[in-house]
Every structure is written in C-alpha cells, then in structure tokens.
Amino acid sequence: ISIRLFCEVTLTVGKMISLETEQSHYLKNVMRCKINEKILVFDNVTGEYAAEIINIHKRSVDIEILEKTKTRYVPGDVWLIFCPLKKTRTDFLIEKSTEIGLRRFLPTFSNKTQTKTISLNRCRKNIVEAVEQCGGTFIPEISPISSLSKVIEQQPEDRILIFCDETLESKSINECLLLERPQKVAVLVGPEGGFSHSERKLLRTKKNILPVSLGNRILRAETAAVVALTMWHSMVGDWLKKLDHQNHES
Numbered sequence: 001i002s003i004r005l006f007c008e009v010t011l012t013v014g015k016m017i018s019l020e021t022e023q024s025h026y027l028k029n030v031m032r033c034k035i036n037e038k039i040l041v042f043d044n045v046t047g048e049y050a051a052e053i054i055n056i057h058k059r060s061v062d063i064e065i066l067e068k069t070k071t072r073y074v075p076g077d078v079w080l081i082f083c084p085l086k087k088t089r090t091d092f093l094i095e096k097s098t099e100i101g102l103r104r105f106l107p108t109f110s111n112k113t114q115t116k117t118i119s120l121n122r123c124r125k126n127i128v129e130a131v132e133q134c135g136g137t138f139i140p141e142i143s144p145i146s147s148l149s150k151v152i153e154q155q156p157e158d159r160i161l162i163f164c165d166e167t168l169e170s171k172s173i174n175e176c177l178l179l180e181r182p183q184k185v186a187v188l189v190g191p192e193g194g195f196s197h198s199e200r201k202l203l204r205t206k207k208n209i210l211p212v213s214l215g216n217r218i219l220r221a222e223t224a225a226v227v228a229l230t231m232w233h234s235m236v237g238d239w240l241k242k243l244d245h246q247n248h249e250s
C-alpha cells in the first residue's frame with residue numbers, strides 16, 4: 001500500500017469515515033482509486049491503520065478502518081527555532097526537518113530577518129505532506145511567529161538552546177553534544193543575514209545555551225537546520241536509541 005493520508009478524526013478498527021473533499025478528490029481523481037482498494041491512514045493520536053475504500057461518491061470517498069499497522073511514535077524532544085526565509089527555502093526547511101523528526105517549529109524574526117511574516121497554513125500543509133510521505137505518525141506543532149527576544153525569554157528553563165553560531169568561534173556541535181548529551185533541546189538557526197552583534201551578545205549571556213559551530217563553512221539557514229537536527233538525532237536522539245517503530249509506545 002503506498003497511499004498514506006492523515007485524518008483529523010481519532011481512528012479505531014471498524015470505524016467508517018467519510019474523507020474530506022481534498023483527500024477524496026486526490027483518491028478519486030488523481031490516484032484513480034477504486035472500491036475495495038486499500039490505503040493507509042493515521043491520526044496523530046493513536047497511530048496508523050490499513051483502510052479499505054468502501055464507497056466513492058461524487059464529492060466524497062468513504063473508507064473503513066481494517067487493522068492497526070503502527071502505534072504513534074513521538075520523535076525525540078527537539079524544537080526548531082527558525083526565521084522565515086524565501087518561500088521555497090522555508091518549504092524546504094519545514095519538509096526536511098519534519099522528515100528528520102522534531103516536536104515543534106517556532107518561527108521567529110530577528111534584527112536581520114527580511115520577512116517578518118509566515119503562512120502557518122502553508123507550513124502546516126507542508127508538515128502534513130512530509131509526515132504522510134515519510135511514514136511518520138506524529139505531526140509536529142507550529143507556533144505563531146514571535147520576536148527572537150520573546151522566543152528566547154519564553155524558553156522553558158529545562159530546555160537547552162543549541163545556538164547555531166555562524167561566527168565559527170564556538171566549539172563544534174559534535175564536541176558539545178558528546179559532552180552534554182542534552183535530551184530536551186531547541187535548535188536556533190538564524191536568518192540569511194545571520195545574527196546581529198547585540199543578539200549574539202545577548203544569547204551568550206543566557207543560561208542553558210549551547211553555542212555550536214557546524215563546521216568551517218557558512219551554511220544556508222535551511223542546511224544548518226537539517227545538519228543540527230541530524231547531529232542531535234544521531235548523537236543524542238532517535239537514531240542513537242534502538243527503536244522498534246512498529247511497536248514503540250510514545
């Protein structure tokens with residue numbers, strides 16, 4: 001079965017569901033599915049299920065939930081604080097970060113952020129599509145955009161802020177992660193223009209901040225996000241732990 005759809009309703013075996021218009025259109029007109037065909041659905045609450053198409057109407061498709069195929073798996077406790085980039089670059093950042101795995105996106109604007117707005121609907125759509133495509137069962141949350149000072153101020157005390165510092169003056173991320181092994185983190189990546197002098201100064205005075213370097217070249221913001229998340233997952237998070245994704249209870 002290759003078609004995977006996210007359902008807003010909580011799923012249980014035996015339940016009949018009438019899919020929403022966009023998903024029904026996708027199954028009926030794009031994928032040209034027929035009655036009795038099987039698909040996979042997940043709900044961000046209990047997990048993933050095999051389902052069968054039982055009715056195809058003009059504007060809706062009905063499915064029946066057959067059996068559970070995966071228990072919901074919540075990724076390691078990592079957030080990503082990022083500044084809006086150009087549209088396609090933001091799309092890339094959202095899609096790739098979701099695939100790698102995180103719990104929450106926190107969009108922010110700093111002194112050098114060019115675009116101070118972001119379409120949360122577009123982000124949510126990209127998040128859902130990425131989870132559908134990668135086989136995940138958890139939909140990361142996205143918070144409304146807020147200024148960098150506010151986001152930093154509101155960071156919970158027990159969450160370590162991995163500050164991706166492009167000045168290359170900080171220790172390498174692998175050295176820092178090896179030493180500290182922080183389990184609950186927020187990765188902070190700056191905008192195209194980087195952090196201002198005053199922001200960097202402020203960040204360095206805060207408690208629970210881990211300034212890190214991502215190697216000796218300046219990466220684009222979206223690349224930096226992917227690298228930092230990957231490093232955390234491989235040294236501390238999901239990829240370090242031996243997981244049975246089929247049976248793991250979150």
Ligand code: SAM
Nearest residue numbers: 164165166189190193194213214218219221224
């Ligand atoms: N305009 C800045 C400059 O020329 O120095 C570059 C900003 S970079 C495109 C965007 C963000 O990615 C930075 O603010 C930082 O958070 C992160 N970043 C990029 N390369 C990095 C590196 N080598 N180490 C740590 N963070 C990096």
